[in-house]
Amino acid sequence: MVFFLYFRSQKRFPHQNFIGDLNVDFNACQNLIENIARVIVGKQRSIELLVVALIADGHVLIEDVPGLGKTLLAKSLARSIGGSFKRVQCTPDLLPSDITGFNIYNQQSGQFTFQPGPVLTNILLADEINRTIPRTQASLLESMEERQVTVDGCTYQLPTPFFVIATQNPIELEGTFPLPEAQLDRFLLKTQIGYPEKAEELFILERFQENEPFLELKAVTSLAQITALQQARKQxxxxxxxxxxxxxxxxxxxxxxxxxxxxxxxxxxxxxxxxxxxxxxxxxxxxxxxxxxxxxxxxxxxxxxxxxxxxxxxxxxxxxxxxxxxxxxxxx
CATH class of the missing domain: 1.10.8.80 (Magnesium chelatase subunit I, C-Terminal domain)
Structure with a gap:
């Protein structure tokens, strides 16, 4: 099968290597890619670029048609690093507070209680980001840049690592709000998943016929290790x-x-x-x-x-x- 042939050819590195003063296990990166590929078949370049963006502490924009596994890719990444995952379906009526969170008045205590929005997570999937209004887009992209949200004058730090995967559908452009140049520039990279080859699609049918590979997925690294890799990258x-x-x-x-x-x-x-x-x-x-x-x-x-x-x-x-x-x- 294509999947197994690919990973048999991968070079394995020594268990531990040193970057500056940090002891970094390079195999954690390869293990992460291999683990995601158990679910996302035949898209090694897309997976690799996703991991590159994560280690570089950036964000990714995926522009592709529906049904190619963008949501599954994001969920598989979150599960593989043992992180939290939230998904936002961007629509024209989505407000900034729907992403950042809001305060609710508690009549019993007489105080406001903060209800965190989906942005307070490790992996955030912003599905069809160009379908929401510019004001909401700007709110999300500000969170991506500043790594914090401010609600009613109170600032809340986002979790570490914080990684946004935003998607766009290149076909259905009616009723959309294209991202302006300044906001596109905030994404580290943009990629496409693309249709699978025939052999890969046959393997997908075989793989998903009797079970759900995503449910079998286990964490192969930790949030702390990802943070260490992000720091080591600078050296x-x-x-x-x-x-x-x-x-x-x-x-x-x-x-x-x-x-x-x-x-x-x-x-x-x-x-x-x-x-x-x-x-x-x-x-x-x-x-x-x-x-x-x-x-x-x-x-x-x-x-x-x-x-x-x-x-x-x-x-x-x-x-x-x-x-x-x-x-x-x-x-x-």
Missing amino acids: IRVSSPLREYIVNLVEATRHHPAIRFGASPRGSLSLMRAGQALAALRGRTYVLPDDIKYLAGPVLAHRLFLQETERLRGQTPEQVIDEILTEIAIPL
């Missing part, structure tokens, strides 16, 4: 030539004739952080140019806005990034 070495390579890639997006607005410095930082996370996931204490090339599309594409003429011609940001990758010299 992964990015050489000076590689930092210059990242800046050259991002700067090229600002001068490309097909692009109206290129990536901001936040794009450079996001690409570096994602590269550090991928290096840790692959058992290295340093980032390689191949890590940056592998991540350039998912990290930068949603930050680029094409000229209208190029968009009408069918040009995509991913194609522009591929072109830039062939033009910018790779550091030796």
Whole structure:
């Protein structure tokens, strides 16, 4: 089967490796990917990018059609790390307080009691985020950036780790509120799950015929270990030539004739952080140019806005990034 062939080929790292002063078990990352893949079949790249974003302490935007397992992917991640999970179905009547929480007056005590919203969780799935009003979108995205919510003047810190997976349906755009550029920029990366291959879909039918694999899923790491990996990621070495390579890639997006607005410095930082996370996931204490090339599309594409003429011609940001990758010299 495709699933077993993939994981047989995975390189296993020593049980413990050191990054700076932190003792980090790199196998925790691979164990996490393998555990999620017991439920999400044949989508190793999507799972890997999800774990990269988690270790980089960022958030993910998934743009794909319904029925491909986005909710199951988020729930599987939460169960695999032993974390809490909440799901918000974004609709036009969803209010900011429906996400952040609100105060309720208790007549017996004569005091207000805070009722926490779904944002106070480890893994939050914001389903079809472009269907809710901009005011509610801004409230959620502010929580993503600040890692806290303020209700009636009181501030509440969000749990650690805090990871948002937002989804969009690229087909049904009627009655939606597209995320503005500044809010799209807050997502570390954007990815798609895509349809499974025929062999993978047959395996899905076989796997789900008699049981529910998700219910059999157990935690393979802990919240504390994920937090330790997030801290260790900061100590992964990015050489000076590689930092210059990242800046050259991002700067090229600002001068490309097909692009109206290129990536901001936040794009450079996001690409570096994602590269550090991928290096840790692959058992290295340093980032390689191949890590940056592998991540350039998912990290930068949603930050680029094409000229209208190029968009009408069918040009995509991913194609522009591929072109830039062939033009910018790779550091030796």
